Amino acid sequence: MQKLHLPQDRWRDIIFGSVVVLVIVIDQLTKALIRANLAIGEIWFDAGFLQIINVHNTGAAFGFFKDHSLTFIITAAIGVIVILILAFLLRSRWRFLESMWVRVGMALVMGGIIGNNLIDRIRMGYVTDFIDFKIWPAWNVADASITVGVIIIAYRLIFYPGGAKSEV
DSSP, rough: OOOOOHHHHHHHHHHEEEEEHHHHHHHHHHHHHHHHOOOTTTTTESSSOOEEEEEEEEEGGGSTTTTHOOOOHHHHHHHHHHHHHHISSTTTTTTTSSSSSHHHHHHHHHHHHHIIIIOOOOOOOHHEEEEOOSSSOOOOHHHHHHHHHHHHHHHHHHHHHHHTTTOO
16 A cells, blocks of 8 residues: 655645544534533533533623624634635745644634634524533633634744744
8 A cells, every 4th residue: 555645735734624624523513412412501510610501602702792693703704714814825924834733723723713603603693602610601612622722823923933844
């Protein structure tokens, strides 16, 4: 069997796309599981500091801007377009965009944006949140993905501000 040899940029593109799809699939499956098994407000698991609960969020983070789904859909679409431009058109101009870690971070953010703000809001007009630490508003896999992606990108920009041409 012959090994598949693709240029580094192709592998980065494949990983980028795979991470986006994986985040969307896991996010949508977990939300479907919650919606299918729990009524709104019903708690499935409660460990004191953490609970799994079905929450419908029509607003943004922390419940701000309730019932503005169209605004969130437009903002999300713009965000996806910006990420695609950065990932595929501007990566040769800005060397930090060639870093595998930055590309994974952008893919995590994009997968979360598509899962939360596009798919959920277009289909249902709200986002299903279900992970609740009780000291923070409930969240979901897409929210976690966006947060981790932003942290990865910020870390790379702060601690590795130089080029990443030689990085795999």
